[in-house]
Amino acid sequence: MNWRQRLGAFIGGFDAGQHHRRLRGFRATRAHVNALIAGSGPDITARARWLVRNNGYAVNAVESWAANTVGDGIKPISKIGDVARKEEVQRLWLAWTDEADAEGLTDFYGLQRRAAREVFMAGEVFFRIRTRRAGDGLTVPLQLQMLPAEMLPLEQAGTAANGNVIRQGIEFDRIGRRVAYHFFRRHPGDSTDPGLAGEVVRVPASEVIHVIDPVEGGQLRGVSKLAPAIVKLFLLDQYDDAELDRKKVAAMYAMFVTSPAPENPLAPAEDEDAPAGVEISPGQIVRLDPGEDVTVGQPADSGATYEPFQYRTLLQISAALGIPYPYLANDMVKGNFSNSRLALIEFRRRVSAWQHSVMVWQLCRPV
Numbered sequence: 001m002n003w004r005q006r007l008g009a010f011i012g013g014f015d016a017g018q019h020h021r022r023l024r025g026f027r028a029t030r031a032h033v034n035a036l037i038a039g040s041g042p043d044i045t046a047r048a049r050w051l052v053r054n055n056g057y058a059v060n061a062v063e064s065w066a067a068n069t070v071g072d073g074i075k076p077i078s079k080i081g082d083v084a085r086k087e088e089v090q091r092l093w094l095a096w097t098d099e100a101d102a103e104g105l106t107d108f109y110g111l112q113r114r115a116a117r118e119v120f121m122a123g124e125v126f127f128r129i130r131t132r133r134a135g136d137g138l139t140v141p142l143q144l145q146m147l148p149a150e151m152l153p154l155e156q157a158g159t160a161a162n163g164n165v166i167r168q169g170i171e172f173d174r175i176g177r178r179v180a181y182h183f184f185r186r187h188p189g190d191s192t193d194p195g196l197a198g199e200v201v202r203v204p205a206s207e208v209i210h211v212i213d214p215v216e217g218g219q220l221r222g223v224s225k226l227a228p229a230i231v232k233l234f235l236l237d238q239y240d241d242a243e244l245d246r247k248k249v250a251a252m253y254a255m256f257v258t259s260p261a262p263e264n265p266l267a268p269a270e271d272e273d274a275p276a277g278v279e280i281s282p283g284q285i286v287r288l289d290p291g292e293d294v295t296v297g298q299p300a301d302s303g304a305t306y307e308p309f310q311y312r313t314l315l316q317i318s319a320a321l322g323i324p325y326p327y328l329a330n331d332m333v334k335g336n337f338s339n340s341r342l343a344l345i346e347f348r349r350r351v352s353a354w355q356h357s358v359m360v361w362q363l364c365r366p367v
Helices: 003-011 033-054 056-069 083-099 108-122 227-251 306-321 325-329 337-364
Strands: 124-131 142-147 165-167 170-172 178-184 200-204 208-212 255-258 293-296
Touching: 033 056, 033 108, 033 227, 056 108, 056 227, 056 306, 056 325, 056 337, 083 108, 108 124, 108 142, 108 208, 108 337, 124 178, 178 208, 208 337, 227 306, 306 325, 325 337
Parallel strands: none
Antiparallel strands: 124 142, 124 208, 165 170, 170 178, 178 200, 255 293
């Protein structure tokens, strides 16, 4: 403890800045978010994607976020005064939106939805602007290629041949402007794509759209929105699996037969091929040998605390994700009109802010 800390402890002040017994185990890092992302970003993204593939609450949160932030698309409105020119531009725009996806899987509005899902899962997504030849048969010779966050290596750092600095795969000029991105040619985790692993290509920043929702100043790369809830989602999933398995095993035991102790407990059974248990059927009358007794299995209930515990845990997960509890759990029983309305209004404010500052500003306007 240096002299400033000793002085602060002596004169009091902010409890949050003290180092007394209650906060002795609270050791917050002073590292910048970029250093934290460099160390933990790949693991966070991998765990977030795993949860979305395997956890019902996680996938529901992602789909709810995409449906509310994008829906069927954020669409522009032309302000051109000339009616004929306006109709021509509108015709070209509608034709281009159908051809916008370089993979041919969806249209421009579908790309918006996929972008919203990727930003929620990985914290960021990239679009490469691909200009096409006139002979490619497109109405407008321009397409967008979606690149997931893993395509830009976090560990890529150093100095480029032109003297620019490369940080986390992004090349900056001498005044801090982004001038290029150094992408992998192939996804590092896709073993089905043949080719040279680790090969990197430099793409000018003018051809790249980086969609990201930074939470700290100077942040270069994104962090999954699932990050604050990953631990609780995983542990709650394990708890539910253990509870379900316990109930399943307990329900398998229909009854227990108690027999008197044999004279020789080590003696083998008379009939080695006899079944280990007694099969029962509805209305069956079972005759027991003298001294035998039957006890019906009574599996223990989950207890009165199971549902309240789940509810409180899901509320914490809901707050961490910024998704209202009914949307996260598809549980409309606990809500009434008033509190559901309040939650919906707050959620819509968050969605509107994100639409303007991220989706519209970073993707729609450049396009």
